[in-house]
Amino acid sequence: MDASYIALLVGYLLGSIPFGLLLTRLSGKGDLRSIGSGNIGATNVLRTGSKGLAALTLLLDAAKGALAVVLAQKFGPEAVNYAAAGALVGHLYPVWLKFRGGKGVATLLGILLPLLPLAAAVYAAVWVGVMIAVRISSVAGMAAAASAPLSAAVGGHDSLFPVLLSFALLILWKHRENVQRLKEGTEPRVGRRGT
Numbered sequence: 336m337d338a339s340y341i342a343l344l345v346g347y348l349l350g351s352i353p354f355g356l357l358l359t360r361l362s363g364k365g366d367l368r369s370i371g372s373g374n375i376g377a378t379n380v381l382r383t384g385s386k387g388l389a390a391l392t393l394l395l396d397a398a399k400g401a402l403a404v405v406l407a408q409k410f411g412p413e414a415v416n417y418a419a420a421g422a423l424v425g426h427l428y429p430v431w432l433k434f435r436g437g438k439g440v441a442t443l444l445g446i447l448l449p450l451l452p453l454a455a456a457v458y459a460a461v462w463v464g465v466m467i468a469v470r471i472s473s474v475a476g477m478a479a480a481a482s483a484p485l486s487a488a489v490g491g492h493d494s495l496f497p498v499l500l501s502f503a504l505l506i507l508w509k510h511r512e513n514v515q516r517l518k519e520g521t522e523p524r525v526g527r528r529g530t
Contacts, residue, residue, distance in 0.1 A: 338410040339417040346403035346418035350425025350442060353432055354395040355380045358388050368435075376437035378472040378525070393441045396426065400445030408449065416498050419446045423502055427509055438509040440476035443502055447483060451495060454486035470524040473513035480506040 355375040359367040364383045367375055371382035377396065381389035400422045407418030426442040428434040440462070447455035462479035466472065484500040487493070507514075516522040 339414045342403075342407040342410060342414040342418035343421040345406060346421025347425040348421075349399045349403045350422035350427075351429035351431060351436070352395075352399055352425075353429055353436070354399070355392040355437065356432070358392055358395075359383055362388060364388075368432075374437055375432070377441060381525070396437065396441035397445030397448070399426070400442040401448045402445075404446055404449045412494070415450065419450060419498065419502075422446060423505065427505060438473075438476060439502075439506045440479060443480060443483065443506065446502075451483075451487060451490070451492060453490055454483055454492075454499075457482050457486045466525065471517075471522055472525050473510050473522060474517070477507055477510050477513075 353375045355377065356367045359365065359370075359380060362385065364370075364385065367373075367379060367383070371379045373379070377389045377393035380392045383389075400419070403418040403422035404415055407414040423439050423442055423446065425436075427436045427439050429436045444455060444458055444462070447458055458479045461482045462475050465478045466475035469475070480503040484496050484503055487495040487499050513522055
């Protein structure tokens with residue numbers, strides 16, 4: 336099998352590990368999918384009342400994206416793109432959860448760390464800055480995702496622009512219900528109950 340397809344498969348398997356779901360179950364907090372938005376990501380883990388578990392979920396969701404890329408870097412740039420795509424799609428659509436996964440914001444950060452560190456720094460700054468400014472997780476996540484292809488373009492990494500643009504569009508697609516709630520003025524702020 337071609338190295339790129341192996342990288343895609345390994346990336347997908349890593350990305351599909353539902354750390355938020357596993358951590359909340361192991362800690363006795365029940366099925367994360369029945370809490371808040373039902374999402375398996377760090378923001379919903381925070382709704383269980385555990386900041387520590389939410390932080391650990393964020394770190395592990397980022398780590399699986401980073402690990403997929405680091406492993407694939409041994410096989411060349413094409414394999415890296417396949418691994419990155421596999422990790423993000425695995426998180427968004429994990430086979431173990433009937434393809435109902437998270438929204439990919441932390442996983443994309445992890446992908447960027449070894450792939451394009453400067454873009455990762457911009458991504459993190461946008462994510463944190465917007466979160467502090469508006470206190471709406473979905474807005475911060477979408478803004479951060481949008482920054483990734485822009486960073487690649489501005490930094491002269493034209494070869495990464497298409498893949499990062501596709502990743503950003505996937506994350507925006509996964510936030511489509513949040514966008515609708517933003518239009519209706521019903522999207523919750525961090526620290527309040529809701530979806």
